Amino acid sequence: MEKKRQQQLTRWLRQQRACARPWTTLSTLLGLASALLIIAQAWLLATLMHHLISEQQPRAQWLSTLFLLLLCFAVRALLSWLREQAGYRAGEQIRRALRKQVLDRLQQSGPAWIQEKPVGSWASLLLEQTEEMQDYYARYLPQMTLAVLIPGLILLVIFPVNWAAGLILLATAPLIPLFMALVGMGAADANRRNFLALARLSGDFLDRLRGLDTLRLFHRGAAETRAIAAASEDFRQRTMEVLRLAFLSSAVLEFFASVSIAIVAVYFGFSYLGELHFGHYGTSITLFAGFLALILAPEFFQPLRDLGTFYHAKAQAVGAADALHTFLSSQPEVTSAEDKPEFSPDRPLQIDASGLMIMAPNGTLLAGPLDFSLSPGRRVALVGQSGAGKSSLINALLGFLPYQGSLRINGYELRDLPRRDWHQLLAWVGQNPHLPERTVRENVLNGQRVSAARLQEILALAGVDEFLSRLPLGLEHEMGDQAVGLSVGQAQRIAVARALLKPRQLLLLDEPGASLDARSEQHVMRALLAASQQQTTLLVTHQLNELAQWDEIWVMRDGQIIQQGSWQQLTSQPGPFATLLTHRQGDIA
Structure with a gap:
C-alpha cells in the first residue's frame, strides 16, 4: 500500500x-x-x-x-x-x-x-x-x-x-x-x-x-x-x-x-x-x-x-x-432525503420515459434508449428473451439503478424524488421472496395494522391459508433465516400477500412465478391478476399464458422496446411477439 x-x-x-x-x-x-x-x-x-x-x-x-x-x-x-x-x-x-x-x-x-x-x-x-x-x-x-x-x-x-x-x-x-x-x-x-x-x-x-x-x-x-x-x-x-x-x-x-x-x-x-x-x-x-x-x-x-x-x-x-x-x-452520492422535496402526489401516477438510458453502477449501459408512457390504471406485461433488459427497467423504476435521459413521475424526475416517499407508493414482488421478519404474521403485515377480517381476506387471496394450517404455530410460525421450513412456493405466496396488503399506486412484478410449481404459480398469478385491476401494474414475465387479459404488451429486445400493443393487435400481425408465441408456445426462454 x-x-x-x-x-x-x-x-x-x-x-x-x-x-x-x-x-x-x-x-x-x-x-x-x-x-x-x-x-x-x-x-x-x-x-x-x-x-x-x-x-x-x-x-x-x-x-x-x-x-x-x-x-x-x-x-x-x-x-x-x-x-x-x-x-x-x-x-x-x-x-x-x-x-x-x-x-x-x-x-x-x-x-x-x-x-x-x-x-x-x-x-x-x-x-x-x-x-x-x-x-x-x-x-x-x-x-x-x-x-x-x-x-x-x-x-x-x-x-x-x-x-x-x-x-x-x-x-x-x-x-x-x-x-x-x-x-x-x-x-x-x-x-x-x-x-x-x-x-x-x-x-x-x-x-x-x-x-x-x-x-x-x-x-x-x-x-x-x-x-x-x-x-x-x-x-x-x-x-x-x-x-x-x-x-x-x-x-x-x-x-x-x-x-x-x-x-x-x-x-x-x-x-x-x-x-x-x-x-x-x-x-x-x-x-x-x-x-x-x-x-x-x-x-x-x-x-x-x-x-x-x-x-x-x-x-x-x-x-x-x-x-x-x-x-x-466510491458509490455515487445519493442526495439525502432532507435535500429533496417531499413527494406526495395528489393524483394517480403517470410514468413517462424519454431517451431513457439505464446504467449499471459501474457506468455500463444496461438498456436503452427507451421511450414509453404508463398511464394510471394501465396493466402492462413486459416480455422478451433473457438479457433483454426487463429486470433492469424494473430496478430503474424502483430507483436502484442510475439512468440518463428522462424518467418522470407525474412530471418529476425519479432521481429527484426521496426514495422513501417513492417506495411508499409502490409494491414489488420478485423472483426470489425475501422474508426478513421472524414470523409469518410479521412478514405479511410488514409493520402495518389491519383488521383480522382483512388479513384473512388477503391470506385467502394469495393462497397462504391453504398451507397455514399445516404450520405448527400458524401465523406465529417462526421461519428463521432464508424462510427455513417453507417451500419456495409457500414463501412466494407470503411475499405476494405482503404486497397485496400494502397500500399502493404502482405494482411491479418481476417474474413472480419463475421458480414455482404449477399449483403455486396458479395461486400467485391469480392473486396478482386480481390485484392488478386496482392500480397501475407492470409485469415482467417469460410466460405468455393469460396475457390476453392484460391491457397492453411490451416486447423488449437488446435493451429496447421494439413492439407495443394489445394481445389482439400483436397476435393478428407478424412481428417479434407473434414469432415468440409461435416458436416458444407460450414459454419465452
Missing part, C-alpha cells in the same frame, strides 16, 4: 472518532491519572528503600510511606479497569456507527449493486473488518497521546534529580517510534492483503455452500474442495505473515528499551563505584536517585512499548479501512 494511501486512511479513521470522542478522551485521562500514580509510586518506593537501606530508619517512621504505596497499587488497578471499560465503549460506539454507514449505503445502493459481489464479502465487511477497528479506537489512539505525555512527565521528575539519566532516556526514546513506524508500514500492507484474502475466502465458501447440491449433481465436489483448501492455505500464509511482522515489531521495541535501561543501570553502577562524577549537580549521588531513575526507566519506555504492542491494531485498522473507505466513498 502506498504511503499516501495509508495517510489518507489514517485521516479517515481519525475522523470516525467524533462519535465516541467523550469515551476516548476519558480513556486518555484515566491513562494519564494512572501515569501520575506510577510516578508517585516510584517516588514512594525509592524513598522507602532509601530509608530502609541508607538511613536504616525504624519501622514506625516508614509505615505511612508503605501504606501510601499500597494505596497507589489499589487505585492504579481501579483506574486500569475503568480505562479498559472506557476504551471498550469507544470502540463499540464507533463499530456501530461504521456498520450503520455501511448498511445505510447498501440500502441506498439497492440490490442491483449488492448482487455484484458475493454475500460472503459483505459479511466480511460488516463483521470481521469492522470488528478490527475495536483495538484501534479503544487502545491505540488513547495510547498515542499517552506515549507523548507520560515520558514527558517522567523526564520532568528525573531531570531535577539526575540530568545524566534524563539525557540517556531522552536520547534513546526516538529510536523506538522510528523503528516501530518502519515495521508498521509493512504490517498495514500485509493486513490489507489478508483482509482481501479473507473476503474472497468468505464469498467463495458461502457460494459453494449454497450450491452444494448442484456441485454434487455435476460431480464437482472434490474439485471445489481442493479450491477451498488452496484458498484456506493462502489465507493461513498471509495471517502468518502478519504475525511475523507483529512479533518483529515487539522484538525491536524490547531490544531498544532494554539497551536504554541497561545504559542507565551501568551509569548509576559506575557512579556508586566512584568512577563517574557527573549528572547529580555537583552533590553526592544518593541511593534515592538511583532507585527512582531505575524504577522510572522501564515506565518511561512502557507507554512506547504499549504503543508498539497496539501498533498492530493500527495496521489491522488501516488494512480493514481500505475496503470500508473504498466502499463508502
Whole structure:
C-alpha cells in the first residue's frame, strides 16, 4: 500500500472518532491519572528503600510511606479497569456507527449493486473488518497521546534529580517510534492483503455452500474442495505473515528499551563505584536517585512499548479501512432525503420515459434508449428473451439503478424524488421472496395494522391459508433465516400477500412465478391478476399464458422496446411477439 494511501486512511479513521470522542478522551485521562500514580509510586518506593537501606530508619517512621504505596497499587488497578471499560465503549460506539454507514449505503445502493459481489464479502465487511477497528479506537489512539505525555512527565521528575539519566532516556526514546513506524508500514500492507484474502475466502465458501447440491449433481465436489483448501492455505500464509511482522515489531521495541535501561543501570553502577562524577549537580549521588531513575526507566519506555504492542491494531485498522473507505466513498452520492422535496402526489401516477438510458453502477449501459408512457390504471406485461433488459427497467423504476435521459413521475424526475416517499407508493414482488421478519404474521403485515377480517381476506387471496394450517404455530410460525421450513412456493405466496396488503399506486412484478410449481404459480398469478385491476401494474414475465387479459404488451429486445400493443393487435400481425408465441408456445426462454 502506498504511503499516501495509508495517510489518507489514517485521516479517515481519525475522523470516525467524533462519535465516541467523550469515551476516548476519558480513556486518555484515566491513562494519564494512572501515569501520575506510577510516578508517585516510584517516588514512594525509592524513598522507602532509601530509608530502609541508607538511613536504616525504624519501622514506625516508614509505615505511612508503605501504606501510601499500597494505596497507589489499589487505585492504579481501579483506574486500569475503568480505562479498559472506557476504551471498550469507544470502540463499540464507533463499530456501530461504521456498520450503520455501511448498511445505510447498501440500502441506498439497492440490490442491483449488492448482487455484484458475493454475500460472503459483505459479511466480511460488516463483521470481521469492522470488528478490527475495536483495538484501534479503544487502545491505540488513547495510547498515542499517552506515549507523548507520560515520558514527558517522567523526564520532568528525573531531570531535577539526575540530568545524566534524563539525557540517556531522552536520547534513546526516538529510536523506538522510528523503528516501530518502519515495521508498521509493512504490517498495514500485509493486513490489507489478508483482509482481501479473507473476503474472497468468505464469498467463495458461502457460494459453494449454497450450491452444494448442484456441485454434487455435476460431480464437482472434490474439485471445489481442493479450491477451498488452496484458498484456506493462502489465507493461513498471509495471517502468518502478519504475525511475523507483529512479533518483529515487539522484538525491536524490547531490544531498544532494554539497551536504554541497561545504559542507565551501568551509569548509576559506575557512579556508586566512584568512577563517574557527573549528572547529580555537583552533590553526592544518593541511593534515592538511583532507585527512582531505575524504577522510572522501564515506565518511561512502557507507554512506547504499549504503543508498539497496539501498533498492530493500527495496521489491522488501516488494512480493514481500505475496503470500508473504498466502499463508502466510491458509490455515487445519493442526495439525502432532507435535500429533496417531499413527494406526495395528489393524483394517480403517470410514468413517462424519454431517451431513457439505464446504467449499471459501474457506468455500463444496461438498456436503452427507451421511450414509453404508463398511464394510471394501465396493466402492462413486459416480455422478451433473457438479457433483454426487463429486470433492469424494473430496478430503474424502483430507483436502484442510475439512468440518463428522462424518467418522470407525474412530471418529476425519479432521481429527484426521496426514495422513501417513492417506495411508499409502490409494491414489488420478485423472483426470489425475501422474508426478513421472524414470523409469518410479521412478514405479511410488514409493520402495518389491519383488521383480522382483512388479513384473512388477503391470506385467502394469495393462497397462504391453504398451507397455514399445516404450520405448527400458524401465523406465529417462526421461519428463521432464508424462510427455513417453507417451500419456495409457500414463501412466494407470503411475499405476494405482503404486497397485496400494502397500500399502493404502482405494482411491479418481476417474474413472480419463475421458480414455482404449477399449483403455486396458479395461486400467485391469480392473486396478482386480481390485484392488478386496482392500480397501475407492470409485469415482467417469460410466460405468455393469460396475457390476453392484460391491457397492453411490451416486447423488449437488446435493451429496447421494439413492439407495443394489445394481445389482439400483436397476435393478428407478424412481428417479434407473434414469432415468440409461435416458436416458444407460450414459454419465452
